[in-house]
Amino acid sequence: MDVQTLTYLIVGLTFALYIGIAIWSKAGSTKEFYVAGGGVHPVMNGMATAADWMSAASFISLAGIVSFVGYDGSVYLMGWTGGYVLLALCMAPYLRKFGKFTVPDFIGDRYYSQAARTVAVVCAIFICFTYIAGQMRGVGVVFSRFLEVDVDTGVYIGMAVVFFYAVLGGMKGITYTQVAQYCVLIFAFMVPAIFISVMMTGHILPQVGFGSELVDAAGNPTGTYLLDKLDGLSTELGFAQYTEGSKSMIDVFAITAALMVGTAGLPHVIVRFFTVPKVKDARSSAGWALVFIAIMYTTIPALAAFSRVNMIETINGPDSQGVAYEAAPGWIKNWEKTGLIAWDDKNGDGKMYYAKGAENEMKIDRDIMVLATPEIANLPAWVIALVAAGGLAAALSTSAGLLLVISTSVSHDLMKKTLRPDITDKQELFYARLAAGVGIVIAGYFGIHPPGFVAAVVAFAFGLAASSLFPAIVMGIFSRSMNKEGAIAGMVTGITFTAGYIVYFKFINPAANVPDNWLFGISPEGIGMVGMIINFAVAIIISKMTSKVPDDVVAMVEGIRFPKGAGEAQDH
Structure with missing residues (x-):
C-alpha cells in the first residue's frame, strides 16, 4: 500500500479507537466530567498526564527547534521536564489534599474571594487559548501533508474529532482516550528514531547513537562522530556550531525558569492530579508521568541531530554543491504541496542549496522536521503513516485537556460558583459542554491564523502561566499571611506585564524583537x-498593606500543608 492509503488506515483506526473510548466512558455527572470520578489509577493517570502534556509542541515542533538551533533548543528540554519535578514535589499532593475540581476553585476558596476566582478563570482561559492555538496548528500541519488537504481543512477535521470526545466524555472520556493516545504517540516517535539510529550509528538506542560514531552503508565505523559531523556541516554552511549556543546566559536562564514554573502552573496539567483516589497517588502519578515523558524527551536530541544531517545531505548532496531540483528527493516535492517548504533558485543554476544568509535557496518550516524525518531517511511507508498518527495523537490529547479547563472554568467557576449558584448538576454539565463547543470554535480560528510556529506559541502560554497562576498557587499553599488583595493584585500585574511584553515584540513591533531592545536581555x-517575580513582589507588598487573613483560612492552609487523607474532589 502507498503512504496515503496507509495513513488513512492507521489514522482512521486510531480515531475510531478514541471515539469508541469516548462513547464507552461517557460522563454522566459533573464529577465524572471534571475529575473522571476521582478514581483513576496512578499509572494510568501518569500515562494520561504525559499525553496531556506532550503536545504537538513536544511531538512535532520541539525536535524541529533543536534540529535548527542546536544547543539553544536545550532550554525547552530542561524547562519543560524540570517543571514536572517542581510540580510533583511542591504542588500536586497539596492541591490533591485540598480536593477541588479546578485551579480557580482552589484560588477562590483559598483567597476567600469571588473576585480572585474570576481573575483566575480569566488567566486560565487566556493561557489555554494561547496554548491550544499551537495544538490546532499542529493538527493542520499533519493533515495538510498526509491527507493532502490544506492546513485550514486539517484544522476543521481536528476540531470535529476533539469536539466529539471532549464534549461527550469530559475528563473521564479524555483520561482513557489520552492513555491510548500516549501509546500511539510514543510508539510513533520511537520507531523512526530507532530505525534511523541503527542506520546511521549501528545502535538500537537513539540516546546512545546520539553520542556515537557514524557508520557507512556496510555498517563499518567511519571515524566521525555524529555531533562532530553536525558541527562541521553547520559552520560550512554559515550557521553557528550545532553544539554551541548563541543565546545569552540570562536569556537561557529566564526561558528555562519560565518554562519550568509555567509547567507547574498550567491548569490543564494540575487538574490531572484531582483525578486520583488519594494524596499519595498524586505524587505517584507525577513520578510515572516523568518516566513516560523521559522516554520521548531523551530521544528528541538524537532524532533532531539525525534529521539535521539527513536533511542537509539530501538537499545539498554529499559534496555540498547542491542537488538538481529535477532530481530532488520525493519528500521535498511532497512537502512543497503544503507550502511548508519552498525553493527559490537565486543563482539560476537549477540546483537546490540550503545555507545561512544570502546563499540560502530553501525555506523550510521547522514544524515539519519530525513528520518529514521518515521520508527523508527513506523509511517504510507504514512508519511514515505511523508518525502522522502520532502527531495527531499528541495534538488532540493536549487540545482535549485544554478545552476541559476552559469548559470547567466557565461552567463550574463562573456559572456555578459566581453567576448562578442555584443551577442543577444537569444544567452545569450542559454549560460545561456548551463552553467546550465554543472553545473549540475559537481554538480553530487560532489554528488557522496562528501567531507563530507551534513551540513558540506554546512557550508563551507557559510564560503566562508562570506570571499569573503559579505564584498564587504557591503562596496559597505555603504562605498563611497571603490575603486576597495581594493574590489578585499579583495575578493581574504579572499576567498584564507578561502579555504586554509578548504582544509588543511579537505583534505590535516585531522589528524591535532583538536582544538590544529586550528588558535585561530577556526574550x-x-x-x-x-512577570513571576513581579507577581510575587506585588502580592507580598499589597498583602502587608491590607487586612489579615481570616483565622479559618489560616487553619485551612495548615491543613493543606500537611497532606494527610484522601481529600476527595468536591464542588462545595
Missing part, C-alpha cells in the same frame, strides 16, 4: 520569569 519566550 519574549523568557519574560514570564520576570
Whole structure:
C-alpha cells in the first residue's frame, strides 16, 4: 500500500479507537466530567498526564527547534521536564489534599474571594487559548501533508474529532482516550528514531547513537562522530556550531525558569492530579508521568541531530554543491504541496542549496522536521503513516485537556460558583459542554491564523502561566499571611506585564524583537520569569498593606500543608 492509503488506515483506526473510548466512558455527572470520578489509577493517570502534556509542541515542533538551533533548543528540554519535578514535589499532593475540581476553585476558596476566582478563570482561559492555538496548528500541519488537504481543512477535521470526545466524555472520556493516545504517540516517535539510529550509528538506542560514531552503508565505523559531523556541516554552511549556543546566559536562564514554573502552573496539567483516589497517588502519578515523558524527551536530541544531517545531505548532496531540483528527493516535492517548504533558485543554476544568509535557496518550516524525518531517511511507508498518527495523537490529547479547563472554568467557576449558584448538576454539565463547543470554535480560528510556529506559541502560554497562576498557587499553599488583595493584585500585574511584553515584540513591533531592545536581555519566550517575580513582589507588598487573613483560612492552609487523607474532589 502507498503512504496515503496507509495513513488513512492507521489514522482512521486510531480515531475510531478514541471515539469508541469516548462513547464507552461517557460522563454522566459533573464529577465524572471534571475529575473522571476521582478514581483513576496512578499509572494510568501518569500515562494520561504525559499525553496531556506532550503536545504537538513536544511531538512535532520541539525536535524541529533543536534540529535548527542546536544547543539553544536545550532550554525547552530542561524547562519543560524540570517543571514536572517542581510540580510533583511542591504542588500536586497539596492541591490533591485540598480536593477541588479546578485551579480557580482552589484560588477562590483559598483567597476567600469571588473576585480572585474570576481573575483566575480569566488567566486560565487566556493561557489555554494561547496554548491550544499551537495544538490546532499542529493538527493542520499533519493533515495538510498526509491527507493532502490544506492546513485550514486539517484544522476543521481536528476540531470535529476533539469536539466529539471532549464534549461527550469530559475528563473521564479524555483520561482513557489520552492513555491510548500516549501509546500511539510514543510508539510513533520511537520507531523512526530507532530505525534511523541503527542506520546511521549501528545502535538500537537513539540516546546512545546520539553520542556515537557514524557508520557507512556496510555498517563499518567511519571515524566521525555524529555531533562532530553536525558541527562541521553547520559552520560550512554559515550557521553557528550545532553544539554551541548563541543565546545569552540570562536569556537561557529566564526561558528555562519560565518554562519550568509555567509547567507547574498550567491548569490543564494540575487538574490531572484531582483525578486520583488519594494524596499519595498524586505524587505517584507525577513520578510515572516523568518516566513516560523521559522516554520521548531523551530521544528528541538524537532524532533532531539525525534529521539535521539527513536533511542537509539530501538537499545539498554529499559534496555540498547542491542537488538538481529535477532530481530532488520525493519528500521535498511532497512537502512543497503544503507550502511548508519552498525553493527559490537565486543563482539560476537549477540546483537546490540550503545555507545561512544570502546563499540560502530553501525555506523550510521547522514544524515539519519530525513528520518529514521518515521520508527523508527513506523509511517504510507504514512508519511514515505511523508518525502522522502520532502527531495527531499528541495534538488532540493536549487540545482535549485544554478545552476541559476552559469548559470547567466557565461552567463550574463562573456559572456555578459566581453567576448562578442555584443551577442543577444537569444544567452545569450542559454549560460545561456548551463552553467546550465554543472553545473549540475559537481554538480553530487560532489554528488557522496562528501567531507563530507551534513551540513558540506554546512557550508563551507557559510564560503566562508562570506570571499569573503559579505564584498564587504557591503562596496559597505555603504562605498563611497571603490575603486576597495581594493574590489578585499579583495575578493581574504579572499576567498584564507578561502579555504586554509578548504582544509588543511579537505583534505590535516585531522589528524591535532583538536582544538590544529586550528588558535585561530577556526574550519574549523568557519574560514570564520576570512577570513571576513581579507577581510575587506585588502580592507580598499589597498583602502587608491590607487586612489579615481570616483565622479559618489560616487553619485551612495548615491543613493543606500537611497532606494527610484522601481529600476527595468536591464542588462545595
